[in-house]
Amino acid sequence: MAEAPLFVSHDEFTCSVCLDTLTDPVAIPCGHSFCLKCLMDCWDQSQECSCPQCRHTFMLRPELNRNTLLNEVIKKLKKTTLSPPPPQNYAGPGDVECDFCTGKKFRAVKSCLTCMASYCQTHLQPHYEGEALKHHKLVDPDRNLKEKLCEKHQKSLEIFCKTDDSCICMMCVVTGHKNHEMVEMETEREEKQVSDV
The missing domain is CATH 4.10.640 (30s Ribosomal Protein S18)
Known part of the structure; x- marks a missing residue:
């Protein structure tokens, strides 16, 4: 009996960390697969072990074992159908x-x-x-995301202090701008756009 052809896309065998074809694939308890090196690098740079894809957090660092079946499938497909993104x-x-x-x-x-x-x-x-x-x-x-962070608190700049004519974070509101006139940044932006017209 002839085998039916298997149709797969490159995305099905791509690591969501490096966005390349899985190398030394490992599966973690939530079911997602990654390159062993990519996952180890992620976890070594973080204080907690979580899935880079679904963000499920593990209390203990799961033991990682190479998925040999998936590795063999990828090797065979690389020879025939897979192409880079x-x-x-x-x-x-x-x-x-x-x-x-x-x-x-x-x-x-x-x-x-x-x-x-x-x-x-x-x-x-x-x-x-x-x-x-x-x-x-x-x-x-x-x-320019770093420019949108408060230098003092490293929090997002969300408030405009009209008293000091400056953008501030929520921590600044509590710590240094009590009783100042403040508005949300969006409100101030809209007011300035109207006055510039």
Whole structure:
């Protein structure tokens, strides 16, 4: 009996950290697979062990074992069907790079003002799927995110202090601007746009 052809896409065998074909694939208890090196690098740089894709947090660092079956499937498919992702997704001069890509960086499609990071399409997915991230404020890619942070508290600048004519974070509101006249930055921006017309 003849075997039916197997149709797969490159995305099914891509590590969501490096956005390349899985190398030494390992699966973690939430079911997601990553390159062993990518996952180890993520966990070594963080104080907690969480899934880079769904953000599920593990109390203890899970033991990682290579998924030999998946590794063999990828090896066979590399020989026949898999091709690298199209080059137009990579960040070029003037593009905002994804802060979570390792190796060659993909172009960011959104920046998050809550996380203060920029994301390519793949790394942005948890912001659409995860309950904890759904309410974050996403904007068009912005290369100047650090300028939107309070130098003193490293928090997002959300308030405009009319008394001091400056942008401040919520910690500044409590610590140094009591009884000052303040508005949300959006409100101040709208007022200035109206007065400039």
